[in-house]
Amino acid sequence: MTLKLRPRRMRLNDNIRAMVRETSLSVKDFVYPIFVVAGSNVKDEIPSMPNCYHLSVDNAVELAKQIDALGIPAVEVFGLPEYKDDIGSSAWNMDSPVQRAIAAIKKAVPNLIIIGDVCLCQYTNHGHCGKLCGQYVDNDSTLELLQKVAVSQAQAGADIVAPSDMMDGRIAAIRDALDDNHFINVSIMSYAVKYASAFYGPFRDAADSAPHFGDRKQYQMDPANSREALKEVELDLSEGADIIMVKPALTYLDIVRAVRESINRPVAVYNVSGEYAMVKAAAANGWIDEKRIVIESLTSMKRAGSDIIISYHAIDAARWLGNI
Numbered sequence: 442m443t444l445k446l447r448p449r450r451m452r453l454n455d456n457i458r459a460m461v462r463e464t465s466l467s468v469k470d471f472v473y474p475i476f477v478v479a480g481s482n483v484k485d486e487i488p489s490m491p492n493c494y495h496l497s498v499d500n501a502v503e504l505a506k507q508i509d510a511l512g513i514p515a516v517e518v519f520g521l522p523e524y525k526d527d528i529g530s531s532a533w534n535m536d537s538p539v540q541r542a543i544a545a546i547k548k549a550v551p552n553l554i555i556i557g558d559v560c561l562c563q564y565t566n567h568g569h570c571g572k573l574c575g576q577y578v579d580n581d582s583t584l585e586l587l588q589k590v591a592v593s594q595a596q597a598g599a600d601i602v603a604p605s606d607m608m609d610g611r612i613a614a615i616r617d618a619l620d621d622n623h624f625i626n627v628s629i630m631s632y633a634v635k636y637a638s639a640f641y642g643p644f645r646d647a648a649d650s651a652p653h654f655g656d657r658k659q660y661q662m663d664p665a666n667s668r669e670a671l672k673e674v675e676l677d678l679s680e681g682a683d684i685i686m687v688k689p690a691l692t693y694l695d696i697v698r699a700v701r702e703s704i705n706r707p708v709a710v711y712n713v714s715g716e717y718a719m720v721k722a723a724a725a726n727g728w729i730d731e732k733r734i735v736i737e738s739l740t741s742m743k744r745a746g747s748d749i750i751i752s753y754h755a756i757d758a759a760r761w762l763g764n765i
């Protein structure tokens with residue numbers, strides 16, 4: 442028997458595999474999330490997220506310098522405020538850790554892209570992503586608060602604001618507010634497709650943002666739905682979103698692919714805390730090869746169609762990619 446078609450010819454050695462590789466992961470694909478807190482010289486490890494820390498602004502600046510030196514192009518800044526109230530007013534206070542961190546990082550590392558997470562759940566005393574009306578998160582009055590958050594982050598120096606609340610109409614509201622305040626060049630990365638996911642658990646420890654009653658299913662998407670994802674994307678693009686995000690990543694790569702094929706704008710994916718924690722826990726037990734698992738996972742996100750990967754693995758992956 443003579444086989445004419447032998448796909449294994451294209452896998453014979455490293456060089457031939459490199460020549461025919463369809464997807465290449467780059468440090469330039471990554472965004473690293475940073476959690477900032479009040480105080481100085483604070484570096485507290487987040488228990489369910491090994492090697493991720495709550496950082497005071499001074500330490501966040503030092504980390505941002507390292508991230509820049511590794512070639513990672515962007516950070517996304519999250520924060521724990523010094524006070525919480527029923528409307529989350531510390532979210533737009535220019536003296537809050539997030540606004541101070543954005544300003545300090547921009548001054549120290551001007552070329553590093555700074556993304557501000559725009560939401561209220563870290564700042565409200567009830568832990569929901571907006572203003573409550575009874576047990577309902579009121580959509581339209583929340584939009585006015587999100588506008589204040591976005592403008593405050595732009596004032597601090599954010600290059601991109603990233604609303605993660607899932608209120609209807611927030612992209613148009615934020616675009617209007619940015620433009621009215623002369624921030625025409627501040628981009629919006631929309632968490633357009635954000636599922637009500639159990640994979641966010643460790644982040645809620647990190648951000649102290651678990652809702653005190655109920656859950657977020659009133660506003661975040663049902664994990665069973667995909668057509669609805671395309672509707673959310675369509676709306677956000679029509680309202681002025683510059684980048685569309687799908688969150689979480691690994692259990693939603695079919696959605697990433699569907700979004701990629703339906704739009705001509707950049708697609709981002711958020712490799713969330715639960716995905717990170719599972720890898721770190723298995724690696725700590727010696728059950729998996731962490732480096733190979735991480736590179737394979739991040740490559741799958743790129744292959745599915747994402748241009749931008751927000752990941753807690755980004756720093757390790759940047760170092761590993763340098764040696765691959």
Ligand SMILES: [Zn+2]
Nearest residue numbers: 560561562570
């Ligand atoms: Zn939120």
